Amino acid sequence: MTDIKAVLKAYADRFNSEIVGLFDGATGPEARVVEAMKYSVLNGGKRLRPYLVCETAGLFGKSFEQSFPAAASLEMLHSYSLIHDDLPAMDNDDLRRGKPTCHKQFDEATAILAGDGLLTYAFEVLATSDYPADVKIELMKLLSRGAGAFKGMVAGQMLDLYAEKIHKPENPLALISHIEEMKTGCLLSYACEAGAVIGGADEKQRQILLNYSRKIGIAFQIADDILDAEGDPALVGKTLKKDKEQNKLTFVSCYGIEKARRISQDLIAEAMDIISVFNAKGQNLQALAKFIIERNF
Ligand code: GRG
Secondary structure, eight states: OOOHHHHHHHHHHHHHHHHGGGGTTOOSTTHHHHHHHHHHHSSOOOOHHHHHHHHHHHTTTOOHHHHHHHHHHHHHHHHHHHHHHHSTTTTOOSEETTEEOHHHHSOHHHHHHHHHHHHHHHHHHHHTSSSOHHHHHHHHHHHHHHHSSSSSHHHHHHHHHHHTTOSSOSSHHHHHHHHHIIIIIHHHHHHHHHHHHHHTOOHHHHHHHHHHHHHHHHHHHHHHHHHHHHOOHHHHOSOOSHHHHTTOOOHHHHHOHHHHHHHHHHHHHHHHHHHGGGGGGGHHHHHHHHHHHHOOO
């Protein structure tokens, strides 16, 4: 089977060497915000979302270069969400990817602006890309929806903050599933759908990729909850055991670790089965699905 860790590392190196160039050219004292944006995008990260964009578009013969604008804009948007999530008003974290969070490295106002700058720049990168107009519009529609406040990431974050204040939700599992589907799942689904759009997939292929993304999305979140409960902070690169300390509603608090682990394993088996219709071309996506629950960072 594919050595997915090595594949991801090679992908991250190539991706980083391309994306760094998108932060050139800022001048004057206001360049501080671009420095903060660059710091947050280039401070590590597994690059799962951009990799998913490239790998799913690759199923339809598209190259790294062809997928890069969509991959880069998605990672910018993801990085904005992490910067804002780490702020004192949200999760109040000092560490991200093993390094000081943006507001610790710079200051709070700069971190807020860096997040705003990355969110805006993500759409500029898409708008100024060489994709055909219909592809650009579709990508911008899907990304803004997936990241947005109605049924997307911002909605998920809002509900997550609110859930902490509900002491006894009527159906905790339904609530946490709904939160995570929006907060984490939407961007992972966008990554796979973007690949389908860039690749010109037909409706059936697009639905297959969406089904795959939904399975790995929930499994990803369960793995994240398990890492918070029993991971090694030095490997994960952030403060752990916060969920329990803050009495947070998570898949682990609902199911317990062992059941949560079994559910994530079942989801990954289903994801691998779903993607097997692409035969050998889907091998890396199968390996990635396994990596999502086996990772220790
Ligand atoms: C502030 C609008 C706004 C949204 C924040 C994504 C998010 C919503 C919060 C992050 C909180 C969190 C830790 C969620 C768990 C899932 C997640 C997004 C983990 C980080 O993603 P990875 O593991 O990170 O892909 P790297 O660093 O590898 O990119």
